Amino acid sequence: MVLIFNIFYQLGDSLAFLLLAAIGLAVIFGMMKIINLAHGEFITVGAYGTVVTGKVFNLPLPIAMTFGVLITIIFGLILERFIIRYLYGRPLDSVVATWGISLIVSQSFLVIFGPSYEGLQTPMGNFQLGEFSYSEYRIFLIAFALFLLLILYYLFMKTSFGALARATIENPSISSSMGVNVQSIYTTTFAIGAGLAGITGALYAPTMTIVPSIGQAFIVSAFITVVTAGASPFVGLVPAAAFLGTVQTSVTFFYKSTIGLIAILCSVILIIRYLPNGFSGLIQKTRSK
Amino acid sequence: MKSILIKNKFQFFTFIILGTLPLFIDSYYLDNISYFMCWTFISLGLAVIWGMGGILSFGQTAFFGLAGYGFSVISINFLGVAGVSLWSVILALILTGVFGLIVGYFLFYGGIYDVFIGIVTLAITLVFETFMQQTAGPEYAIGPARLNGFNGMQGMPTIGFKDIPFGLVEGVTQYYFILILALIVLVFLYKFKHSKIGLVFLASKEDRERVSSLGHNVQRVQLIAFVIASILAGISGILYTNWGGYITPDSMGLVSAALPVVYVAASGKKDFFAVFIGCIFFVWLSQTLAINGKQFAIIVMGLILVISTRFFPDGIILMMINKLTEKIKWLRS
Numbered sequence: 001m002v003l004i005f006n007i008f009y010q011l012g013d014s015l016a017f018l019l020l021a022a023i024g025l026a027v028i029f030g031m032m033k034i035i036n037l038a039h040g041e042f043i044t045v046g047a048y049g050t051v052v053t054g055k056v057f058n059l060p061l062p063i064a065m066t067f068g069v070l071i072t073i074i075f076g077l078i079l080e081r082f083i084i085r086y087l088y089g090r091p092l093d094s095v096v097a098t099w100g101i102s103l104i105v106s107q108s109f110l111v112i113f114g115p116s117y118e119g120l121q122t123p124m125g126n127f128q129l130g131e132f133s134y135s136e137y138r139i140f141l142i143a144f145a146l147f148l149l150l151i152l153y154y155l156f157m158k159t160s161f162g163a164l165a166r167a168t169i170e171n172p173s174i175s176s177s178m179g180v181n182v183q184s185i186y187t188t189t190f191a192i193g194a195g196l197a198g199i200t201g202a203l204y205a206p207t208m209t210i211v212p213s214i215g216q217a218f219i220v221s222a223f224i225t226v227v228t229a230g231a232s233p234f235v236g237l238v239p240a241a242a243f244l245g246t247v248q249t250s251v252t253f254f255y256k257s258t259i260g261l262i263a264i265l266c267s268v269i270l271i272i273r274y275l276p277n278g279f280s281g282l283i284q285k286t287r288s289k
Numbered sequence: 290m291k292s293i294l295i296k297n298k299f300q301f302f303t304f305i306i307l308g309t310l311p312l313f314i315d316s317y318y319l320d321n322i323s324y325f326m327c328w329t330f331i332s333l334g335l336a337v338i339w340g341m342g343g344i345l346s347f348g349q350t351a352f353f354g355l356a357g358y359g360f361s362v363i364s365i366n367f368l369g370v371a372g373v374s375l376w377s378v379i380l381a382l383i384l385t386g387v388f389g390l391i392v393g394y395f396l397f398y399g400g401i402y403d404v405f406i407g408i409v410t411l412a413i414t415l416v417f418e419t420f421m422q423q424t425a426g427p428e429y430a431i432g433p434a435r436l437n438g439f440n441g442m443q444g445m446p447t448i449g450f451k452d453i454p455f456g457l458v459e460g461v462t463q464y465y466f467i468l469i470l471a472l473i474v475l476v477f478l479y480k481f482k483h484s485k486i487g488l489v490f491l492a493s494k495e496d497r498e499r500v501s502s503l504g505h506n507v508q509r510v511q512l513i514a515f516v517i518a519s520i521l522a523g524i525s526g527i528l529y530t531n532w533g534g535y536i537t538p539d540s541m542g543l544v545s546a547a548l549p550v551v552y553v554a555a556s557g558k559k560d561f562f563a564v565f566i567g568c569i570f571f572v573w574l575s576q577t578l579a580i581n582g583k584q585f586a587i588i589v590m591g592l593i594l595v596i597s598t599r600f601f602p603d604g605i606i607l608m609m610i611n612k613l614t615e616k617i618k619w620l621r622s
Contacts, residue, residue: 033404035404035407037547083599086599087599091403091404092339092343092345093554095345095407095550096550096554096594096598097595097598097599099547099550099591100590100593100594100595100598101591101595102591103587103590103591103594104591104595108588110584111584111585216543219543220411220415220543223408223411224412227405256423258419258422258423259423261415262416262419262420265412265413265415265416265419266416268408268409269412269413272401272408273395273399273401273409276400276401
């Protein structure tokens with residue numbers, strides 16, 4: 001019983017990590033098709049925003065987190081206004097530019113805050129089951145990740161903003177001729193993606209050592225999860241994260257963590273080759289049959 | 290041949306200057322320039338597939354590392370056999386080419402396009418890096434060659450012949466070896482660009498389906514270009530290993546994977562000569578800046594990247610070369 005719970009706990013932990021890493025990118029890359037290599041740095045900004053405002057103004061954690069997310073949204077809006085806006089429809093150039101942004105941001109954090117920053121304490125307590133101790137906060141993260149995804153699904157699939165956003169991304173010129181303000185839709189969608197990355201950073205800030213390269217821990221996981229999720233990311237994200245999480249946890253369990261990473265990278269290569277539309281494509285295919 | 294010289298006066302003079310450089314500068318700076326030129330081949334390879342064919346690959350460093358490690362393992366295994374390191378260069382390049390062929394076949398005949406090529410190749414690079422990092426134990430050895438995990442490999446012999454004066458590829462010999470190789474590669478790439486295969490490859494960037502409906506085998510052409518690019522990356526890997534006498538898993542990390550992309554994007558991905566000169570310039574720049582503080586060097590490189598894609602999508606160096614040649618023409622008339 002304890003063993004089963006232990007396995008589920010590990011699985012849920014890596015599921016939450018993959019989901020939260022990917023959720024902002026699912027909007028920016030999955031929907032807008034901008035290959036945002038600075039995604040990890042959005043998470044860094046969220047984490048630093050939380051920790052620094054929390055420490056300097058002595059704020060309680062939830063308020064510090066809110067500030068962290070707000071700072072990330074503002075940061076995302078500034079980037080969109082001055083750089084990303086000119087790169088819509090030039091996907092390969094957006095790779096290069098966002099990679100440049102990621103270098104500038106992570107190195108600037110290194111210059112400003114030094115090689116590591118004193119972190120916050122993990123909130124909530126621990127509970128005991130058998131001989132193992134589990135963090136309640138980690139369980140909360142799993143639930144929160146699923147909750148966020150539901151909200152996103154509702155926002156992009158059920159509201160009128162979501163319909164406009166999907167239409168704009170599908171065909172900007174027709175949407176524009178129908179009277180949609182294409183530019184403001186792009187800006188808003190990008191800001192939502194940045195904000196989600198900020199939430200990820202804020203949520204993981206109390207659980208990690210805050211270093212300038214903290215975003216690097218997320219970026220690879222984020223991309224492979226979004227790619228595995230496929231064409232409609234909000235449908236495919238959960239099965240994708242569950243699949244990758246299972247592969248990683250089980251391989252790590254039997255071998256070691258580096259082999260676990262190699263295993264998920266290889267499975268992503270195979271998924272792109274044999275399931276080019278990812279898990280959401282698979283779901284749609286089986287549904288239409 | 291004569292018309293090529295007349296058309297490319299600027300390029301011609303650059304090579305004359307580079308060729309006579311050892312007469313004027315001392316061996317320390319010469320070795321540095323050799324190091325900068327080591328990186329031109331991987332960048333030229335990326336310019337072939339990205340600039341000509343619109344295929345952005347982050348996997349060039351995987352080929353770079355594979356060739357570097359392959360060369361080290363082979364040459365250490367046959368240490369002491371006369372002239373063997375030349376053979377290990379060729380074997381390592383064949384290994385890299387075959388791996389490029391397998392990866393390229395998987396990509397192009399598997400119907401993987403655009404962004405996904407970038408992600409698959411990045412994943413391959415990271416698999417290599419992660420695997421090499423955990424090879425510290427004694428069980429990871431091929432013959433007498435230990436892979437050594439994080440610390441990387443050392444102790445490979447220098448390329449060349451011991452018994453011939455200036456026969457070893459180091460110092461001035463290394464400089465000329467790399468320079469002549471670069472010249473050969475540039476001429477070859479120029480020919481490739483204007484060959485039938487090259488033209489089909491160029492056209493495939495604009496519209497893959499239209500080119501293939503005209504009866505060209507697009508996948509085969511893309512595969513050929515990909516293999517050329519992977520061998521070029523391999524040349525860089527071997528020259529780098531030979532220059533410093535070591536190769537580490539770091540050379541295949543996320544940052545290393547993006548460096549050639551920076552050099553090519555900022556130089557001008559559509560012109561091989563601009564990539565050659567730009568690559569030397571940017572490696573020099575990042576090294577010079579790194580001496581005065583590594584963090585600031587990386588910030589400056591990032592800024593160059595953002596500014597060049599935002600304002601000069603055709604590349605800063607290419608734009609400067611074009612301005613210069615225009616000015617020369619204007620002065621002459």
